[in-house]
Amino acid sequence: MSESKPSGFMPAAFRNATADALCMVTVLLLVALAAFIFGGAAMQRVVTYAAIMLTAVLGLQIFSGNSGIVSFGQAAFVGLGAYATGILTMPTALQRTALRDLPQFLAGHQLSFFAALAVVLILAVIIGLLTGTPLLRLSGSSASIATLAMLIIVYTLLVAGREITRGSQPFYGVPREVGLWTAATVASVALVAARLFRETSFGLATRAAANDERGAAAVGVDQRTARLAAWVAGVVAAMAAGAMMAQFLGAFSPRDFYFDLGFTMLAMLIVGGMTSSLGAFAGVIVTIVLVEVVRRFEGGGEVLGLHLPVLFGLTQGVLAIAMILVIWRRPTGLFGERELNLLRRPGRQAVTASAAPPQHVESDRLTADHLSRRYAGVVAVDDVSLNFQTDSITGIIGPNGAGKTTLLNMLAGDVQPSAGTVSVGGAVRQASAFRFARSGVARTFQNIRVFPHMTVLENVVVAARQVEPDLGHAEAAAMGELARMGLEKFADQPAARLAYGQRRRLEVARALALKPRFLLLDEPAAGMNAVETAELVSILSTVRAERRIGVVLIEHDMRLVMNLCERIVVIDHGRVIADGTPGDVQKNPAVIAAYLGSRTARAKTATAENQTA
Template identity: 45%
Template sequence: MLTSSRRQLLASGGMIIMLSVIAVFVATWFGPATERMLTVFFISLTAVVGIGVYSGNSGILSFGHVAFMGIGAYASSLLTVPAALKGATLPGLSTWLAAVELTLIPATLIAMVFTAVVALAVGAAISKLEGSAATIATLGLLIIVHGVIIGWRDVTRGAQSFFGVPRVTDLVTAAAFCVVALFLARLYRDSSSGLRLRAGRENAIAAGAVGVRIRWERLISFVLSAAIMALAGAMMAHFLGAFSPKKFYFNDTFLLLAMLIVGGMSTVTGAITGAVVITLVTEVLRRLESGFSIGVFDVPPIFGTAQIGIGLIILLAMFRKVDGLAGLKEWEERVLPRTTLLAPAALPPVGARDVLSGKGLTRQFGGLTAVDDVSIQILPGQIVGLIGPNGSGKTTLLNMLSGILTPTEGQILHGGRDLTGLSSPDIADQGIARTFQNIRLFANLTVYQNVLVAALSTHRGKDAVARAQTALDWLDVMKHAAADAGTLSYGDQRRVEIARALACQPQVLFLDEPAAGMNREETDALMEILRRLSADLGISVLLVDHDLELINQLSDRIMVLNEGRMIAQGSPKEIRRNKAVIEAYLGTGRENEN
């Protein structure tokens, strides 16, 4: 499923084709030198887009993707080098590989598949890592692949040049392959998988809570990006005709990452912008590298001028344009924002029939016991209030019930199914959704995308668009659908977060301080919505809040935590009269005064 409007995708595709055709005609007009420069540009842009598919959508900077470019170059070249030349220069090559001799396109496709298989094996491990650990792992990948290429002399000629590759990558071929890569990257970004991965980039905990399996989505993007890098590598090999392992090492990594960072990691527009800027700057500075004159002054040759210039551009971009020159949005998303949505449908009653219970739940952090032997039960269609002083363990209990934390002891059951130890996406699949004490929206995605990603990630994405738009309508935030979630007021962000949880079509809904930041009028409107969720849809609600008036008016039953222990539970009237609750909130001295 594609999450962008058709006119946005058509505008993007049309612009890519138009600019590519214009560039080819202009280069042909200016002659061979310009053709060569533009051919290298198209190959570099393909590689930048390949890195962006993973790094831009996941938020994890990869230093290792040039390794896949090298694998693609060697794999495709082994299939296209004339058999006679392979027999003479690579005597240790296996018989079948020495005899095969393919043209560029089939050799490139085979190289892409082979590289994707390698990426699948590597990505299965890297996708489990987070942040800087994943980045360092990709650097290790680059070094390891470089070492293997040098050491596998019977196949790669080691550190020596691999020569005899047919030079069949011309300007038109490079432009055509680049257009294909740009289309793949653009379609992936706005596919269901791409949207889920971007949600994980924005906030991994919140994404998991609405059913996004982040490791799986990272693996998909890692494999796809590796295949695109292999395409770039095959084009480069068949453009140069001869290359060595150092071609696919730190120098090219630095250059390609500079293009990605300067233009903007998050978009195809950014990849194109960065590639254009860095290519132009590099060409100018290389011409100045051998020295130049300014009037009567002669500037001597300065080795590494291009690298110095690129480094300065990166620093300038980091200071002035942290998100890159193109920002976080595709150009057509700015020019042609999505304004039309389908009419919302009625949410079907959930008809929750299963009891959610936690038995003897305990959670320890080192020597600190945050929750101590707490048992909880939520009946179908019931609104249960959970209150307690700050630090009493309320959010920790919710985190255990929603799969973010695993209980140190105890058991979680839903309709007889044991949920203890399941991950948060698995918990979401069981019909349990939640909001957070500190708002965890996907700030750089639109309100509609925030809610849609939840619908796409639960119930196998069935009726996702209808569920998303109906949830927006229920919480009265449809008018903000096209706005970035991070730009809304605090109260509206709270409503969007509830709408996102509602789009999961849950049987049980955990709300952690949903009225925080709202005025009395907004709180009253929220109370009416929550009553309707329970009465009309049959959704069970576990409500945590410090607004005791809200808790008392909404709750069928209230549970009270203090210092990690359950000290009372009962009807609102019973809780108001409970001495242990009065003591926990007011203190022993205040109680004695009364």
């Protein structure tokens, strides 16, 4: 079989993303043009402000939308960008009076806006790396709370650093060079960046980890690095927005970059839809229009003959209500998880799977050496030593709770052994699921761990990119794996829509896309009907023959095990009680006793339960 070459000068995913981004940029520029031609100064200021906020919100989307970690701290980076730009662009004469105590190394420079922006962007990368490295050791809500702490820390520093920031006094005298077209241009760049980021290997990896951390690690995703890239990109966008905000406002204080701004940004993103750049784009437009309408009533006045009192904070209140309504009616935001996907074609042409030799030639042996694993008094695996070769299929069987999954988890680097070691290709490896995957050990899970909110194709591309850095080739290889599993017609559907048996096959396709030397399958036929199981057996036999990989599978379906495996390892109470051909194992008295024993125990329990009932 031959691998089809990707067509076009750009991978399909990037072509689609670029078309989406250009469409949104066109809308933004048309709005700016309309404000420029037909709008007065006030309207142009509203659109300029909207473009600045869009840049900041897209930064938030790049991190939070892809990683699933809500960041409350993004406003802090807008503030840092604003203050840095303020200092760098303030006229030197004014600096001498407004910032009398400015440290020598910062004093006396007056840069143009774009020169200052370049400095701010470099600074943003450094700040992003310094803050993201410790922060992303945490995940989920702990990471979110840490971003909140970051907001408070930056606010406190801005207030405390009086020599540089004038403390809580207004920071004034910043030239107002940022207008409609500068803001629209920077926001356009941010739109393209946010839309394309989703499709980069970092974007795919971050989304995969947000969908399922263990599943992502099993396909070689180093989630910390991927999340760090998303974080840094988010900080860069936030600080760029801050740079524009400084020159848009001309004067500001730390309070302008605190909870209110953080809340407004989050509300904009949540209203539109967190997980897509389209959501961020639409969220900013919808909320800015809403806020502009509501603002007219904040100062009180007459509406349809009714006298309205002055209502301070009305805009924030309405924004909060809008956010609650959206979360209630459409938890994924007005635009849900959808991008525009202008060039995504349903029913893509299937391509044949690659028969290319596996990448990890060195890892021709997978060895468990005196492996044990204890869980608070339970010995799940007890001193197991096994050797698996490539070009073989081994079945691991045993009664429920015998320790099979725990053993497989250790062989996949997913569980740290209490004692003993696992080596791949003769080299002992520390438990690390993503490193094991990258060294040629792929796996599936007993409880399926596909990425439900990514498309079927993306599920497999995440894995394919670990061995094929070129996205176009990775897409072609992924389509090949899907075609092998009969899933190519679902390529552009979210994996959540697949039926149970199809999801199991998707997990196998995803594992195979890693071009592994070893494929570890935990009950691959569970929940499949007889026809599906027969198909799976045939696929696994073919794959093993074509790629000469070592398959190790746990299975309760004895017919499948006896048909497919040439070696069977039997585990009971965490120990290997038999290891041989299917014929030998079936006759082994210890195996018969273990299985009969567990059946007798089950029968006794059932009888006891019936009697009690």
